[in-house]
Amino acid sequence: xxxxxxxAAVAVAAIAAxxxxxxxxxxxxxxxxxxxxxxxxxxxxxxxxxxxxVAPGDRITVVLAYRNTGPAPIGNVVLAxxxxxxxxxxxxxxxxxAPDVSVDGKTYxxxxxxxxxxxxxxxxxxxADDVTHVRWRLSSPxxxxxxxxxxxxxxxx
Amino acid sequence: xxxxxxxxxxxxxAAADTRAGARIVNVATLTARDGDxxxxxxSNPVSLTVAERLDxxxxxxxxxxxxxxxxGVAVPLLLVNRGNGLEAFDLVALPSDTSARxxxxxxxxxxxxxxxxxxxxxxxxxxxxxxxxxxxxRLLVVLDPAxxxxxxxxxxxxxxxxxxSGPAGTMFATRGDGGSDAVTGSTDARAEVVVPLGTEATAxxxxxxxxxxxxxxxxxxxxxxxxVTYRLEARFAAATAAARIAxxxxxxxxYVPGSLTLDAAALSDAGGDDxxxxxxxxxxxxxxxxxxxxxxxxxxxxxxQ
Numbered sequence: 001x002x003x004x005x006x007x008a009a010v011a012v013a014a015i016a017a018x019x020x021x022x023x024x025x026x027x028x029x030x031x032x033x034x035x036x037x038x039x040x041x042x043x044x045x046x047x048x049x050x051x052x053x054v055a056p057g058d059r060i061t062v063v064l065a066y067r068n069t070g071p072a073p074i075g076n077v078v079l080a081x082x083x084x085x086x087x088x089x090x091x092x093x094x095x096x097x098a099p100d101v102s103v104d105g106k107t108y109x110x111x112x113x114x115x116x117x118x119x120x121x122x123x124x125x126x127x128a129d130d131v132t133h134v135r136w137r138l139s140s141p142x143x144x145x146x147x148x149x150x151x152x153x154x155x156x157x
Numbered sequence: 158x159x160x161x162x163x164x165x166x167x168x169x170x171a172a173a174d175t176r177a178g179a180r181i182v183n184v185a186t187l188t189a190r191d192g193d194x195x196x197x198x199x200s201n202p203v204s205l206t207v208a209e210r211l212d213x214x215x216x217x218x219x220x221x222x223x224x225x226x227x228x229g230v231a232v233p234l235l236l237v238n239r240g241n242g243l244e245a246f247d248l249v250a251l252p253s254d255t256s257a258r259x260x261x262x263x264x265x266x267x268x269x270x271x272x273x274x275x276x277x278x279x280x281x282x283x284x285x286x287x288x289x290x291x292x293x294x295r296l297l298v299v300l301d302p303a304x305x306x307x308x309x310x311x312x313x314x315x316x317x318x319x320x321x322s323g324p325a326g327t328m329f330a331t332r333g334d335g336g337s338d339a340v341t342g343s344t345d346a347r348a349e350v351v352v353p354l355g356t357e358a359t360a361x362x363x364x365x366x367x368x369x370x371x372x373x374x375x376x377x378x379x380x381x382x383x384x385v386t387y388r389l390e391a392r393f394a395a396a397t398a399a400a401r402i403a404x405x406x407x408x409x410x411x412y413v414p415g416s417l418t419l420d421a422a423a424l425s426d427a428g429g430d431d432x433x434x435x436x437x438x439x440x441x442x443x444x445x446x447x448x449x450x451x452x453x454x455x456x457x458x459x460x461x462q
Binding site: 025026027028029030031051052053054055056057060062064066074075076077078079080081082084085086087156157 | 201
């Protein structure tokens with residue numbers, strides 16, 4: 001399913017903007033859930049598995065995987081993910097650099113620096129529930145043939 | 158990790174849960190800028206279907222001791238669909254012995270706590286209509302005497318999600334709303350309420366004893382050193398003179414000095430200075446004359462030896 005959809009997305013981009021040669025860059029996203037299982041030594045192992053059955057209150061990890069399939073490095077890359085409806089942002093996933101977040105889709109920054117307008121016209125400090133977009137600016141170009149993964153944690157409302 | 162969990166679960170409880178069967182779609186974008194300009198590439202859309210969480214609550218709407226008398230008595234109950242999908246619930250009610258019999262379970266349409274055959278609708282096969290998430294349903298369990306003397310002391314009513322029930326996490330594939338999977342939540346999709354019963358003639362006080370255990374490691378395992386808190390709840394349907402609660406300290410346990418309370422107020426272990434006394438053999442509390450429809454609660458603690 002993922003492969004077929006990815007192929008379709010790339011094809012559409014290629015038709016829409018043939019001059020820009022969107023081909024070398026690919027990206028796929030996955031929604032994963034934590035699965036706990038008992039290991040033979042008695043410990044509990046937590047693994048991420050594709051989200052199939054998710055109930056309100058369950059935690060989800062959204063993974064963005066990108067790759068440069070071309071022969072030259074690509075710089076100034078930005079990966080962005082609007083937080084889906086009915087999902088609340090929680091935190092960056094372990095091992096992923098801190099993203100910029102936004103509470104309006106326009107202004108990005110660290111969550112601690114963002115404010116939200118309240119119905120009475122005042123503002124208050126933004127919380128994780130307010131986050132509408134998550135964004136990473138890659139600090140270095142993606143080398144030819146290289147890629148990576150970024151992820152954030154969320155919860156189903 | 159658990160602290161983070163607690164912090165974000167609390168607001169989730171207050172907000173409405175996402176409906177079962179809803180689809181959550183995620184699309185990310187990748188933007189690259191070079192000499193030719195900026196290009197943006199959408200990712201594949203990835204989607205999941207929200208499962209139906211099955212949860213239910215069943216409670217009493219009052220605390221009175223109900224007398225099973227000729228003509229029948231209605232026990233009012235409140236059922237709440239605590240899940241996130243449209244769900245029906247199956248109800249079963251059983252008296253503690255055969256001296257009383259359940260005539261029917263009905264929806265209390267006018268909410269007056271009394272059964273009126275012209276207004277209130279009996280449930281077919283004990284199953285409620287489908288309830289919206291968060292919806293409440295007022296129910297009446299109508300009981301009749303089945304013997305000359307009603308000796309049943311309790312009525313136990315149980316509600317189960319019609320889709321299924323079982324330990325939290327039990328899955329019923331594709332049985333949820335919109336073809337989603339259904340999964341039991343923290344209530345196991347089952348709720349039970351025990352209602353004390355009496356008769357007009359006896360209107361005997363009911364003493365309900367419950368216990369909670371706290372072990373040195375913070376668990377509820379009844380191990381040596383664990384503290385057991387006993388709670389004795391005396392419910393008086395009728396006015397009662399010179400009532401007294403006494404309870405021996407169980408073998409293998411030791412009374413915790415100074416742990417005796419009546420209605421949350423501390424009592425001394427010495428006799429004669431207040432209503433209570435406690436020693437290694439047992440505790441006793443003089444309640445004196447108690448008015449009708451009163452509940453008095455005594456607690457004390459022991460440690461497991």
